[in-house]
Amino acid sequence: MDEKNLVGRIYDIQGFSVQDGPGIRTTAFLKGCPLRCPWCHSPESQAFYPQLSWVSMRCQGTALCESRCIKACAKGAIEPAEQREDAKTGEMLQMIHVKRDICDNCGDCARVCYPKALYLCGEDYTVEKLAQRLLQDKKFYARSGGGVTISGGEALSQADFTVAILKRMKAEGIHTALDTTGFAPWETLARTLPWTDLYLYDLKHMDSEKHKQVIGVPNETILDNARKLAAAGKKLQVRIPVIPMFNNDVENIRATAQFCRELGEAVTVVQLLPYHNLGVAKYLRISDKPVAEATPPSDAQMQKLKAVMEEAGLNVTIH
Ligand code: SF4
Ligand code: SF4
Incomplete structure (x- = not known):
């Protein structure tokens, strides 16, 4: 080549x-x-x-983005998890959790995550x-x-x-x-x-x-x-x-x-x-x-x- x-x-x-x-x-x-x-x-x-990475501080919570990543994952590898307090507004944001034993790093969720909390590394x-x-x-x-x-x-x-x-x-x-x-x-x-x-x-x-x-x-x-x-x-x-x-x-x-x-x-x-x-x-x-x-x-x-x-x-x- x-x-x-x-x-x-x-x-x-x-x-x-x-x-x-x-x-x-x-x-x-x-x-x-x-x-x-x-x-x-x-x-x-x-x-x-390539590996799916998730940066919690970039995640805006499922309410704001209407759970785009959860809906995008056909394998059911993303679930709601604990809440995080937004540093600026004090609002509680619903975070997610990636089930690593199911995730195959396909990247479908990263493609719909506009704040790039989820991204494929590689x-x-x-x-x-x-x-x-x-x-x-x-x-x-x-x-x-x-x-x-x-x-x-x-x-x-x-x-x-x-x-x-x-x-x-x-x-x-x-x-x-x-x-x-x-x-x-x-x-x-x-x-x-x-x-x-x-x-x-x-x-x-x-x-x-x-x-x-x-x-x-x-x-x-x-x-x-x-x-x-x-x-x-x-x-x-x-x-x-x-x-x-x-x-x-x-x-x-x-x-x-x-x-x-x-x-x-x-x-x-x-x-x-x-x-x-x-x-x-x-x-x-x-x-x-x-x-x-x-x-x-x-x-x-x-x-x-x-x-x-x-x-x-x-x-x-x-x-
Ligand atoms: S990871 Fe992205 S798509 Fe998923 S809840 Fe957070 S901001 Fe929304
Ligand atoms: S990379 Fe693919 S399998 Fe893994 S959580 Fe995202 S959509 Fe689901």
Whole structure:
């Protein structure tokens, strides 16, 4: 197939991003990930299929919209639920509940929900459609030393699409970054080499057993791929999510620092990303299952971990 017409599934596109590489960037988030990080702040990124999401604060209540979503669902997957007080008027609004065990994510209800309280998360784009969106911000990239970042989920799970969009951006002279878990066969990651200027590379734990126990996959492939990227002369911004009771002990951070040192000049910076619980509400948009919350690490603890990494001679920032 013509590369321009390859289709990828996207769950978000964020312009004016300053967190995903140098300068001002536009980041495209691809849907689907083989990892299951319990702290994931984008739970909507994990499944490969489009998912029905419901944002309660946007819902105007069934009285105002005449229960459009309930009527639109032929499977009977939407039912009236508890009431919510409207913050402005104090009026009680009748909310809804989506029966997740019946819902097949067909999207019929989302199509009739005018405040977009219900929406399907995950939209298919051709390479050219995404390219045209990313090119809208080209002047900002040029002025700021920015570019385009392809993220996820795990973008390498949609490798043909990811390679094609990176290639398309390089053809436009745009700086490209790939934000990756590193969990993919090397042959897949290697396909991105000619078209990727920078890798934003996650390292979560140096103990493979613990990595597998908590995230669902071991870490050997991830570490091997980082070594191979470094050997190929690529630049890596290493990202470490600092998660209480998982990887925030000095021993693990010291081992991670040692690994980064072994990668030599490939590692331009190590970014420590303290856990936050802002993603917790997002779980309730797509699921009834409660999610475990942790207490974010203190500033003092983050500074201590930063110092441990700096002792190894690394350039470290806290995001
Ligand atoms: S989700 Fe949308 S269609 Fe359904 S009750 Fe709320 S506003 Fe109305
Ligand atoms: S996505 Fe389809 S099955 Fe699910 S609640 Fe909406 S209309 Fe019903």
